């Protein structure tokens with residue numbers, strides 16, 4: 001059955017998800033706020049600023065008019081960076097309310113809001129109270145756009161409090177190379193998604209400094225412990241952190257050259273400054289802002305997150321990566 005879907009955000013992930021949904025036979029309109037990008041995608045079916053050497057389905061509609069994208073849509077997928085979620089969803093809510101339209105809201109964004117520390121689904125629930133028919137569905141898991149574009153095998157999770165709604169979204173995305181599981185632990189899925197980016201920066205930094213596989217495996221393992229601690233303090237199910245949206249996403253992000261967060265960490269490890277790294281990436285490095293939010297949130301809730309704190313010191317206080325590693329290694333011995 002064909003579903004009419006609006007995808008808001010045409011960076012690497014939004015555009016590739018929109019392409020996959022189009023391949024799956026749905027009627028998809030992708031919205032971008034950049035007119036030049038819309039022209040390129042409609043005329044040449046390319047999106048060179050975000051995806052090199054990739055040709056999109058020719059029947060994927062791209063527009064810079066959000067009303068065109070939303071009108072008639074049954075499902076709206078948000079894939080803008082965390083810092084743009086409120087602005088874009090408030091704009092969408094106005095259009096949906098004026099249209100008297102009810103939609104299923106899905107997001108694939110990975111981060112926490114600055115200062116409020118809210119999860120993306122909390123922001124969306126606040127911004128789209130009237131037009132949101134089903135609660136929010138979170139799409140998360142180990143899924144670099146670059147691999148999905150190549151139709152490499154990818155498995156992710158659709159998390160929603162209402163399992164029927166998660167199943168509905170699962171069906172839209174499933175195809176022979178893209179397998180979707182359902183989960184009802186929205187809190188766990190979102191904390192796993194947001195916090196793994198912090199650890200990926202750390203893993204990249206270890207690589208940039210020349211550390212070996214033992215160090216990287218240890219960082220991933222102890223990183224997962226602190227992700228899980230903070231998530232559980234909000235009621236997340238610990239099992240979620242050993243699933244696709246937990247360890248799955250952590251492993252891919254903390255080991256892949258496709259990861260923007262890993263690459264940022266690698267460049268920091270090689271001695272570049274944070275501003276240089278941000279200026280040259282050209283895409284969002286969610287882990288930088290999330291490190292600040294998680295560091296502050298952990299302090300507020302008295303949750304121990306030593307790796308996050310160390311990465312915060314590197315990113316925000318100018319600490320040397322090697323010296324924070326020494327600090328972590330010399331912490332008092334404790335049971336695992």
Ligand SMILES: NC(=O)C1=CN([C@@H]2O[C@H](COP(=O)(O)OP(=O)(O)OC[C@H]3O[C@@H](n4cnc5c(N)ncnc54)[C@H](O)[C@@H]3O)[C@@H](O)[C@H]2O)C=CC1
Nearest residue numbers: 010011012013014033079080084109110143144145283284
């Ligand atoms: N790239 C990937 O492989 C994956 C990314 N994600 C998540 O998806 C989200 C988006 O990431 P990417 O697509 O990689 O980012 P990106 O940097 O490639 O693209 C972001 C897009 O959002 C647009 N945008 C930025 N600010 C905006 C605003 N204020 N209003 C409207 N549009 C705005 C940009 O123009 C761009 O089209 C992030 O939270 C990321 O963690 C999740 C899974 C995979």
Ligand SMILES: O=C(CO)COP(=O)(O)O
Nearest residue numbers: 141142143144259260261
């Ligand atoms: O979340 C991702 C893969 O699952 C993408 O991570 P990066 O933003 O680090 O590329």
